[in-house]
Amino acid sequence: MRPAVFLDRDGTLIEDVGYLPRLDQIAVFPWTIDAIRALNRAGLVVVVITNQSGVARGLFTEAFVEETHRQLSARLAAGKARIDAYYYCPHHPEGTVEAYRRPCECRKPASGMVDGAVRDLGLDPARSFVVGDKWLDMSLARTVGARGILVRTGTGAAEEARLRPGLTADAIVDNLAAAASWILGKSEV
Numbered sequence: 001m002r003p004a005v006f007l008d009r010d011g012t013l014i015e016d017v018g019y020l021p022r023l024d025q026i027a028v029f030p031w032t033i034d035a036i037r038a039l040n041r042a043g044l045v046v047v048v049i050t051n052q053s054g055v056a057r058g059l060f061t062e063a064f065v066e067e068t069h070r071q072l073s074a075r076l077a078a079g080k081a082r083i084d085a086y087y088y089c090p091h092h093p094e095g096t097v098e099a100y101r102r103p104c105e106c107r108k109p110a111s112g113m114v115d116g117a118v119r120d121l122g123l124d125p126a127r128s129f130v131v132g133d134k135w136l137d138m139s140l141a142r143t144v145g146a147r148g149i150l151v152r153t154g155t156g157a158a159e160e161a162r163l164r165p166g167l168t169a170d171a172i173v174d175n176l177a178a179a180a181s182w183i184l185g186k187s188e189v
């Protein structure tokens with residue numbers, strides 16, 4: 001079983017622009033490609049885990065989410081960086097699109113997407129990491145027994161200022177580059 005890094009998408013890999021409505025609004029942070037390439041080279045499986053409730057809210061389609069991920073991967077490939085798999089949750093309990101309006105096991109902080117990746121890719125959550133800009137990402141890390149790193153990009157700085165009782169991060173760092181350095185210092189691969 002291999003160790004992985006589970007990466008939040010919006011606010012962690014790319015700018016959080018609310019509900020990304022157009023592909024030309026994908027703004028990859030300047031350090032994202034180098035950080036992911038470093039994780040690739042260390043032998044860590046890199047998996048994106050993202051809530052995309054805009055699908056349930058009728059703001060965009062699953063096809064749009066998938067096209068976004070293809071474009072993101074193409075940008076990364078130009079810098080020899082690779083995301084091994086993407087998992088997204090299109091649901092929301094109060095969505096406006098019938099087919100996606102339901103409670104689910106995949107919407108973070110629930111662990112359905114990580115559980116799926118662990119099964120599909122043969123991962124070891126106890127040797128893995130979750131990186132995100134929200135406390136719900138840290139909650140997910142706790143649930144699956146991985147280490148959680150909160151980044152200050154996206155909503156992270158605001159989240160840091162709003163501590164949640166009973167919830168901690170293993171590290172709070174400026175951005176994904178710093179998170180990758182922290183992970184490479186801890187990881188035994």
Ligand SMILES: [Mg+2]
Pocket residue numbers: 008009010011012016132133134154
């Ligand atoms: Mg986020």
Ligand SMILES: [Zn+2]
Pocket residue numbers: 089090091104105106107
């Ligand atoms: Zn879901």
